[in-house]
Amino acid sequence: MKPLIAVLLGDPAGIGPELIARLVAKPENRARADLLIVGDKRELDKGMEIAQQRFDYRLVDNVDAAARDTDMPSLIDFRLPDDAPYERAVSTERGGRYSLEAFKQALVMTRANRTQAMLFAPVNKTSLHMAGMETNDEMEWFARQLDFSGAFCEFNVLDELWTSRVTSHIALKDVSAKLTQERVVGAVQLIHDGLKRAGVDKPRIAVCGFNPHNGDNGAFGREEIDVIAPAVEHACAQGYDAQGPFPADTIFVRARDQKVFDGVVTMYHDQGQIAMKLMGFWRGVTVHGGLPVPITTPAHGTAFDIHGQGRADVGATQKAFDIAVRMAQDRLS
Template identity: 60%
Template sequence: MTVLTHNEETSMIPRIAIAAGDPAGIGSEIVARLLAHEANRHAADILIVADRGELEEGMRICGERFDYKLADDPQAPVFTPGVPVLVDYRGWAELPFERAVSTANGGRYAMDTLRRAIEFTVAGVTDAVCFAPLNKHSLHLGGMGHPDETHWFAEMLQPNGPYGELNALDGLWTSRVTSHVPLKDVAGLLTEERIVGAIQLIHSTLTRVGVASPRIALCGLNPHAGDNGSFGREEIDVIGPAIEAARRQGLPVVGLFPSDTIFLKRDELDAIVTMYHDQGQIAMKLMGFSRGVTVHGGMPIPIATPAHGTAFDIHGKGEAGWGAIQAAFDVACRMARARRGAALAA
């Protein structure tokens, strides 16, 4: 058994950068709820990147407070165990923020604060990023020229290999071959390379978080997985050959399974690879909407967020649940610790 020194134990405490998401939604409220719990404040050294007024507003809405300190040097914050550090920052956004509606100003704030959190992590100040929900319409109004934040991250971070959104819930992970594209385009976008890439992505992510031999299953595209070509040939012509290609690479993938039954096998699996967005998202959200996590897999730094949206309709009401951001924070800490452990072992 390896025994860590005191300094090594201290070095294993992760440092997490937290961005509060779209100010028109529930982001600041759920961040405040998360950090009001003492155990979370001691689970990691926490760097909040947000406008100070927004953080205070989140605490006011949820009716809970916690102590934090302002960063003396926003470029080089000093951490104190159990006391989050706030970098008071709103980028190019202007006050006041409109609430419960998509705006360019809110989109700019969400992008600018998240970009700063990513910069801290790339620079090694923090080990991982956990962010509250974004609104894609606000992001596009605010100037994001990508279909979603995953592609925006990829432009900033230049991942070396497959990347994409992964979802995690109670130990089950999903990846998808296509994501934010029209359903009519899905079949034409399925290729052996893309499918193998989605399998590689979820396999590498799971091994990074400590799952030594991930059990991965592949989902078909058509009803009954095509039923031997009766309802489409994608399973025969593309998906089946991709499974064989993945197995030749040593990836432990099973299948293929129809999409309407594959999630019944969830207790036997660590991961499911789906062909398009809703094929996995509907099942995952039904199984645990309040606990689901999205991980931006394949990036050189860990990035996690709740799988739910901004919930404009309940902004300011103090009704927002914080289960999903708790789960996202836990995943970010787990990935950050694995990253630190790998660095210590190198």
């Protein structure tokens, strides 16, 4: 039996509907999973027009009516109550509200395992905040909606290489104070479990240092000596295949070229993001790791500057779909 994936169009002001049209139009994608699109029918049709891709779909009222074991996707025609046109290529409260309400529907279905995973096209954080999202990002918002109080982390994925981070959306001046052995070990555990759910049998994990040249034996800071190295030892003692700390300016070259690691744990947001996006911006994926349901999305944004031009690259959305399918199959098993 194929898994059922909830697919969201993202912010209507951006390239999301075009990306989903390109993704779903591929017969091989429809053959791998049953697809339940949650979004405004007019936006999906517009996305197909922009992408110059067409496919048939079945209109349904709820998840129970979704087509199963067929190559035809289903669509829940979700619209805001005011049903007004969306502004394009700009952040708006309505675009954010549309995204949040679609999230809510998909989370309910996926939490109940009616859909086994959730894939969403890019959303706009400014729009989300304009619509009332009080958390720093959608991942924290997901955790609240799911009443989840455990550890979670944003994974960034490029092809077969995954990254997690000990800190995320905080100022650089605050990072050092947030680095603890417990948090580093927790990041190792999270990425290990995420990789396992995505089909990696024995994840190999590298851990970055924090300071230039890995601190140079304490000359440029002691975080490596006092926090990170002991945390790696603790992770290994718990049975995780973790190594480090490694200098952040070389570990990604080694991971990419020698392929000796499946995941890299970084200490702060841009330490991993810059490397991953330079290596493959249009292939990068975000996985919302640690949450009780699989959620993936392309790592790039809404690309307002190319909305409606028919040249959005579906590469990262395809990769996000691939991971969502693997994680959904894991839930089925």
